[in-house]
Amino acid sequence: MEKEKAAPSEKKAALEAIRAQFKGTDTKTQCDRLLAAFALFSVTTFEAMRFLDVYHCPARVLQLRKAGYRIVTHWQTVITEGGTKHRVGLYTLESGARNEATA
Template sequence: MDRDQTTPPEKIADLQAIRATYTGSASNAQRVRLLAALGRYAINTFEAMRYLDVYHCPARVLQLRKLGHRIETHWQTITTEAGAAHRVGMYVLQSGETS
């Protein structure tokens, strides 16, 4: 899945609310935030960094998978604010799972 994506304002607000609810910088806190967000949305690496304060999203996804969560990775190209294109992961929690 390659395309540019702009995060809608309502998704940003929801992700920021998740970040405010589940505070902390430890990997466990980051996993909790990411899983809560994945229960509602597909999340790409940049969104996890920008709005959830998850700074190594692939590592947190791997840890969640090891805990038994079924998370798919799709690839997409994101254009940064600087205009550079980056290929990033878009993570999707499999249907039937909840956070």
Template sequence: MTINSRSTSAGSQRARILEALALRPHTSYELRRLGCYQCPTRVLELRRMGYDIQTQRVSIWDTEGYRHHGIALYSLAEAHGQRTQ
């Protein structure tokens, strides 16, 4: 699966989130732009599958110049007991 996949199935969204977080931390705003509209739900599912995903609250400016407070910044710390490189 690639980040550019257009499927909106839960499995495809989880795969895109994992792919994105393997590269670097992403905000919920960025993940929505990748077609993951249920980020908190998908992240919860991934956590239940054993992925260690950390959440930090941040403030961002979007591409249209609006400031958003309390946006989730997700980072992948571990996956199934294996440290990510």
């Protein structure tokens, strides 16, 4: 599956499989889920919350950045099932993944 090329249903299934693989709610497990997802896709805050059980994605992204991962934020507007628009971050792990100073 190539980054960004999966159909929405394939992406959802892949994210749910990652959630099932990394069980737990501690911050390390949540970061591990995000890193596994970033290896396949860019992930929105909304997707992280709904499919990865990462309920405060910006905090986990900040932790990963402090650990040396290069994660870029792009802003998007998504519409929820209820029809409400929300501005959310779309997070992408840059190639190379970690800053050389921390690798």
